[in-house]
Amino acid sequence: MDFRSSDTITGPRREDILPTTATAAVKVVIVGGFGVGKTTMVGSVSEIRPLTTEETMTQAGIGVDDNSGVESKTATTVAMDFGRISISEELILYLFGTPGQERFWFLWNGLFEGALGAVVLVDTRRLEVSFDVIGRLEDRGVPFVVAVNTFPDAPKHPVEALRAALDLPEEVPMIDCDARRRASSRDVLMTLMRYLHSLALPLA
Numbered sequence: 242m243d244f245r246s247s248d249t250i251t252g253p254r255r256e257d258i259l260p261t262t263a264t265a266a267v268k269v270v271i272v273g274g275f276g277v278g279k280t281t282m283v284g285s286v287s288e289i290r291p292l293t294t295e296e297t298m299t300q301a302g303i304g305v306d307d308n309s310g311v312e313s314k315t316a317t318t319v320a321m322d323f324g325r326i327s328i329s330e331e332l333i334l335y336l337f338g339t340p341g342q343e344r345f346w347f348l349w350n351g352l353f354e355g356a357l358g359a360v361v362l363v364d365t366r367r368l369e370v371s372f373d374v375i376g377r378l379e380d381r382g383v384p385f386v387v388a389v390n391t392f393p394d395a396p397k398h399p400v401e402a403l404r405a406a407l408d409l410p411e412e413v414p415m416i417d418c419d420a421r422r423r424a425s426s427r428d429v430l431m432t433l434m435r436y437l438h439s440l441a442l443p444l445a
Contacts, residue, residue, distance in 0.1 A: 262330040268355050269433065271322070271338040272378070273362035274370025278390045278420035279338040280322045282362065286426035287324025287336060321352055326430070334430070358437050359385040360429055362420065365395045368406055375407060386414040386436055388429040 271279045284291045322338030337352050353359075359378055363371050378385050387409060398406075400415060409415065416432050419425040 263327075263333050264331045266333040266335055267328075267357050268335045268337065269430065270352055270356045270359045270383075271336060271362065272359050272374050272385075273339075274364070274367065274374060277362040277364045277367075277370070279362055282360075282388075282390075282418075282420040282426045282429075283322040283324040283336050283338045285421055285423050286326065286430065288327060289325050292321075292323040353381065353383060356383065358433050359383050360433055361385050361387045363387055363389050363403075363407070364392060365389060365398055365403070366392065368403075371407060375409070384437055384440055386416065386429070386433045388416050388418040388420075388432075390420050391417055 271282055273279050280291075280293055284293070321340070322336075324336040324338075326334040326336065328334050337356070339352055361371060361375055361378065375385075375387075387403075387407065389403065403409075403415065404411070414432050414436050416429055418429045
């Protein structure tokens with residue numbers, strides 16, 4: 242290949258490079274139905290520029306993907322979203338966002354390998370898209386918390402009503418969030434970490 246003097250080869254940005262002090266890593270998966278805000282959450286809380294695999298939605302998805310309630314959505318994740326958070330100089334948290342459409346759920350097997358737990362993002366305008374997602378996590382035995390993404394036009398429901406609608410065990414934490422905001426997304430992840438810690442504690 243003929244490289245001219247004006248050609249440049251660029252690598253990762255300095256802030257994207259993994260710190261040399263990092264010695265351990267943990268993995269968390271962000272799941273939910275189509276259009277609930279998974280890509281937004283990963284992007285808002287990641288300390289690096291997130292890797293996304295969003296593609297423009299085409300007519301090929303008509304009749305296959307259920308976009309009821311999010312008809313204005315023009316792009317969708319087809320593989321995964323990826324972000325990173327430094328918990329400390331030594332410990333790194335990797336975030337993986339799953340695709341929402343059922344036809345891409347076969348990718349879950351690889352994404353969940355080695356994951357400590359999951360965040361289930363919920364949209365109260367379309368609770369039904371969360372039923373199968375939660376069922377799959379329960380079948381896999383993956384611990385999770387539920388984060389209710391507060392869309393501006395989403396109806397408000399009491400926590401007890403949401404738990405009943407989702408058939409959610411009382412011990413599973415549920416938290417409101419705004420996936421667009423870093424602090425709110427961070428609080429969701431901290432809720433998951435505290436829940437995982439409680440599960441690891443020995444029974445008295």
